[in-house]
Amino acid sequence: xxxxTGTVARHRTLRRPxxxxxxxPTAILLLGAVYCLLPVSWVLIAATKSKAELFxxxxxxxxxxxAANIADLAAYRGGVFWLWMLNTLIYAGGxxxxxxxVSAVSGxxxxxxxxxxxxxxxxxLIGGILVPSVVLAIPQYVLFSSIGLAGSxxxxxxxxxxxxxxxxxxRVYAGAAIPDxxxxxxxxxxxxxWLLLRRVALPLMLPGMVTIFLFQFVAIWNNxxxxxxxxxxxxxxxxxxxxxxxxxxxxxxxxxxxxxITGALVSLIPLIALFLTMQRYWRTDLxxxxxxx
Amino acid sequence: MDGAAPYLFLAPxxxxxxxxxxxPIVYTAYxxxxxxxxxxxGLGRGARRExxxxxxNYSAAVGDGELWAGWLRVLGYGAIVLTVMLGLALLFALLxxxxxxxxxxxxxxxxxxxxxxxxxxxxxxxxxxxxxSVTPLRDLGIDAVLLGPGTVTFSMANIAVWGGTxxxxxVLYTALRAVPRTCYEAARIDGAxxxxxxxxxxxxxxxxxxILTTVFSVIATIQVFTEPTALRPLTNTISSTWSPxxxxxxxxxxxxxxxxxxxxxxxxxxxxxxxxxxxxxxxRDRAFQEG
Numbered sequence: 278x279x280x281x282t283g284t285v286a287r288h289r290t291l292r293r294p295x296x297x298x299x300x301x302p303t304a305i306l307l308l309g310a311v312y313c314l315l316p317v318s319w320v321l322i323a324a325t326k327s328k329a330e331l332f333x334x335x336x337x338x339x340x341x342x343x344a345a346n347i348a349d350l351a352a353y354r355g356g357v358f359w360l361w362m363l364n365t366l367i368y369a370g371g372x373x374x375x376x377x378x379v380s381a382v383s384g385x386x387x388x389x390x391x392x393x394x395x396x397x398x399x400x401x402l403i404g405g406i407l408v409p410s411v412v413l414a415i416p417q418y419v420l421f422s423s424i425g426l427a428g429s430x431x432x433x434x435x436x437x438x439x440x441x442x443x444x445x446x447x448r449v450y451a452g453a454a455i456p457d458x459x460x461x462x463x464x465x466x467x468x469x470x471w472l473l474l475r476r477v478a479l480p481l482m483l484p485g486m487v488t489i490f491l492f493q494f495v496a497i498w499n500n501x502x503x504x505x506x507x508x509x510x511x512x513x514x515x516x517x518x519x520x521x522x523x524x525x526x527x528x529x530x531x532x533x534x535x536x537x538i539t540g541a542l543v544s545l546i547p548l549i550a551l552f553l554t555m556q557r558y559w560r561t562d563l564x565x566x567x568x569x570x
Numbered sequence: 571m572d573g574a575a576p577y578l579f580l581a582p583x584x585x586x587x588x589x590x591x592x593x594p595i596v597y598t599a600y601x602x603x604x605x606x607x608x609x610x611x612g613l614g615r616g617a618r619r620e621x622x623x624x625x626x627n628y629s630a631a632v633g634d635g636e637l638w639a640g641w642l643r644v645l646g647y648g649a650i651v652l653t654v655m656l657g658l659a660l661l662f663a664l665l666x667x668x669x670x671x672x673x674x675x676x677x678x679x680x681x682x683x684x685x686x687x688x689x690x691x692x693x694x695x696x697x698x699x700x701x702x703s704v705t706p707l708r709d710l711g712i713d714a715v716l717l718g719p720g721t722v723t724f725s726m727a728n729i730a731v732w733g734g735t736x737x738x739x740x741v742l743y744t745a746l747r748a749v750p751r752t753c754y755e756a757a758r759i760d761g762a763x764x765x766x767x768x769x770x771x772x773x774x775x776x777x778x779x780x781i782l783t784t785v786f787s788v789i790a791t792i793q794v795f796t797e798p799t800a801l802r803p804l805t806n807t808i809s810s811t812w813s814p815x816x817x818x819x820x821x822x823x824x825x826x827x828x829x830x831x832x833x834x835x836x837x838x839x840x841x842x843x844x845x846x847x848x849x850x851x852x853x854r855d856r857a858f859q860e861g
Contacts, residue, residue, distance in 0.1 A: 310680035316695035336706040383583040390576035416594035439586040470575035499688040517690040528803040552686040
């Protein structure tokens with residue numbers, strides 16, 4: 278019996294390209310894909326519905342109000358929605374850039390230098406991942422307001438620069454992507470620490486830095502608690518807080534619901550575009566294949 | 571010797587850590603031991619003073635029935651989210667990794683897409699789909715109350731599952747792709763089926779990644795705030811203290827009781843630390859027994 282199965286298996290292994298496709302695994306994955314695409318495809322359709330159509334026509338029936346919805350959204354409170362888009366870009370783009378720079382330099386230093394206190398510094402920085410953000414947000418607010426900065430752009434930007442996991446990823450990536458021999462050769466040629474960092478280390482770490490930038494960008498873009506606590510003036514809001522305040526106001530003014538849905542669609546477009554064009558950089562493990570890329 | 575260079579390079583990270591992590595932690599701990607003392611009618615200058623309170627704020631937090639009710643709700647919600655989300659993430663990762671699946675690339679991208687949707691927007695989209703006048707169930711002739719007292723926990727768990735499965739799937743899938751294919755060849759030659767390979771070889775290899783995703787998911791679930799807060803405007807089933815973190819927010823910024831709010835936040839942090847370390851401990855002990 279065992280011999281028979283063995284033969285069949287070997288036979289199959291040899292002809293693997295012809296092995297039949299599994300119907301059930303494919304179907305399960307496609308079902309999952311449909312589930313994930315459902316709300317996104319709905320918002321695409323719902324944004325075309327007029328105020329009357331939103332609550333009356335079939336859920337997935339397209340409407341006739343897209344242009345009016347976008348015009349309403351653009352006109353809402355003097356165009357504050359576009360300001361929210363811009364603010365989000367400042368918080369997420371600026372924050373992720375600064376975060377990537379700090380993480381890359383720290384990761385490179387921790388991976389390639391030998392110095393007293395290296396492990397202690399690494400452990401303390403990484404230990405930050407265990408501190409739930411709730412413990413930090415309230416004192417951060419109190420401390421920022423004591424120096425008069427609560428409600429400013431800085432109060433949302435600065436606390437999100439340091440990200441323990443990014444430092445960890447950068448260290449792993451630097452360890453795998455920068456050959457010690459290259460640094461050694463540079464040193465012999467008389468290059469200083471700053472020059473080695475700029476001309477050797479950072480260029481080699483670029484693919485890993487793109488990955489870190491993307492994860493950090495999404496993390497800041499998604500963050501709701503910190504800007505929700507810090508900001509009071511809706512001219513400084515990012516999209517998440519702005520859309521939430523619209524939703525809260527919509528409880529009394531259902532006319533706002535079309536704006537919210539159109540706003541949700543418009544806010545998703547840049548993120549999904551970034552997501553699809555940067556496909557190959559979404560990697561959660563930077564140690565394998567680092568040298569190849 | 572490298573001299574001062576490594577310290578200079580690490581200075582930005584250390585300064586940021588000090589300012590935005592270390593100082594706030596110490597300050598929270600300090601605030602949690604204080605309270606406001608009101609003298610007289612509480613009017614006029616100097617009528618309100620900050621005084622030392624000892625552990626009063628902590629005993630109040632531990633004895634607070636409203637907070638316990640929040641913990642119970644989050645426990646029920648978390649049990650659904652963690653099992654369904656991590657179960658689906660593992661299932662999808664294993665299916666994507668098995669050789670014979672059609673349209674694998676499309677499925678992988680679609681499954682990861684919700685990661686790009688902020689929690690507030692995800693809640694808003696699902697929240698509308700739950701409304702009786704919008705839900706597709708109405709078109710199918712099903713009369714369902716999706717935001718009622720009996721269903722709101724499931725509806726909220728669905729939002730978290732939708733948003734979190736893709737990322738966890740990616741972590742597990744990446745870990746699986748790092749395993750050399752030759753590991754499975756020997757098993758195939760011995761006649762093992764894909765299912766046996768998945769259960770006996772792939773899941774044990776994945777254990778560290780499964781543990782990692784579980785710990786991070788537990789920490790995130792305990793701190794659930796965005797979904798219930800953003801769903802509240804669409805239903806009156808969710809109270810302003812639905813989750814422990816929502817109560818912290820209300821105490822601090824609506825009721826203005828900063829001191830008891832930070833004490834509660836420290837209790838939440840302590841519970842999430844104990845749970846994640848406890849989980850790691852249990853897993854490690856079991857691993858040693860089996861080894």
